[in-house]
Amino acid sequence: MIKNDLFLKALAGETVSRPPVWMMRQAGRYLPDFMKLKAKYDFFTRCQTPELATEITVMPIKQIGPDAAILFSDILVVLQAMNIEVEMKPNVGPWIPKPIRTKADLDQVIVPYAEDALGYVLDAVKMTKQELNNEVPLIGFAGSPWTLLCYAVQGQGSKTFDKAKEFCFKEPLLAHELLQKITDTTIDYLKAKAASGVNALQIFDSWGGLLSPEDYNTFSWPYIQQIVTAVKDLCPVIVFGKGCWFALQDMSRSGASALGVDWTCSARNARYLSGGNITLQGNYDPHQLMSPIPKIKSDVKKMIDAFGKDKYIVNLGHGILPNIPVSHAQAFVDAVKEYGS
Structure with a gap:
């Protein structure tokens, strides 16, 4: 039994004394101890070494005390497993030397067996579960097929992902073939993560908001729905689409246990658009963590009041920024723990 099961209770829609709290990207770049490891080991070495991934995952649990851990990894390991080379270039970020642009490129993309190609992630899950010792739940994750297509085709990060x-739009048949290959790989990967012991899964659609609602329903949502349907009976699923407020109604009917909301959608609108019955997660603007600590604490209380303490998971509206002082991240977590006391 997990000692602190607030997060799982919120996912199940149960009444809680206070909402649970965790932060996207909490295992990482704002923590001085993480930066020491970053100076020693390159990015994918950290992802591919279970001992390092475990140490980084557990670090924020020990240091700032959120109610759930999220495995340190990256959404792009799925592309690597699919025979798409991915590098992490200094001052550039993700870099795909040979982007997928043609049928010949696509023919080189495989649908691997997750246990073989991503066994190091599964080892990290098992090792992290041992290290957490049932203190808090562990979240596993994957990127949405659309978001992974963005990187695979663009070849690097982008604000518009124009390519x-x-x-x-030019090669819809190839696009759908690539999206289906990513979907099939992701389903196998998340099933393997669930079997390895994660307590919940989150799907990140980081670039879904770049699509119109109609295009979202063509190139993103149907593939996320396939994933949710395939894994929802294995463990609870959270769907987070940045900028995708227009899809909250469809998402709420998907079988997901919770929906992530970014800071561009108010609590009131999120509850209305999602039908008012599903657990919501979010939606504090990560930049606001630069505010003075009393302001952070006051903002968090207002945010919980707006969403309501039940069927709600306190989180940021996107990943924590590298320049946030640890004391401010701590204040964010503490404010939730102090709620109602």
Whole structure:
């Protein structure tokens, strides 16, 4: 039995004394101890070494005390497993030397067996579960097929992913073939993560908001729905689509246990658009963690009041930024723990 099961209770829609709290990207770059490891080991070495991934995952649990851990990894390991080379370039970020642009490129993309190609992630799950010792739940995750297509086709990060969108509109059959390959790989990967012991799964659609509602229903949502349907009976699923407020109604009917909301959608609108019955997660603007600590604490209380303490998981509206002082992240977590006391 997990000692602190607030997060799992909130996912199940149960009444809680206070909402649970965790932060996207909490295992990482704002923590000085993480930066020491970053100076020693390159990015994918950290992802691919279970001992390092475990140490990084557990670090924030020990240091700031959120109610759930999220495995340190990256959404792009799925592309690597699919025979798409991915590098992490200094001052550039993700870099795909040979982007997928043609049928010949696509023919080189495989649907691997997750246990073989991503066994190091599964080892990290098992090792982390041992290290957590049932203190808090562990979240596993994957990127949405659309978000992974964006990187695979664009070849690097982008604010617009113009080449990825162009590919979808010019070569829709190839786009759907790539999206299905990513979907099949992701389903196998998340099933393996569930079997390895994660307590919940989150799907990140980081670039879904770049699509119109109609295009979202063509190139993103149907593939997320396939994933949710395939894994929802194994463990609870959270769907987080950045900028995807327009899809909250469809998402709420998907079988997911919770929906992530970014800071561009108010608590009131999120409850209305999602039908008012599903657990919501979010939606504090990560930049607001630069505010003075009393302001952070006051903001968090207002945010919980707006969403309501039940069927709600306190989180940021996107990943924590590298320049946030640890004391401010701590204040965010503490404010939730102090709620109602």
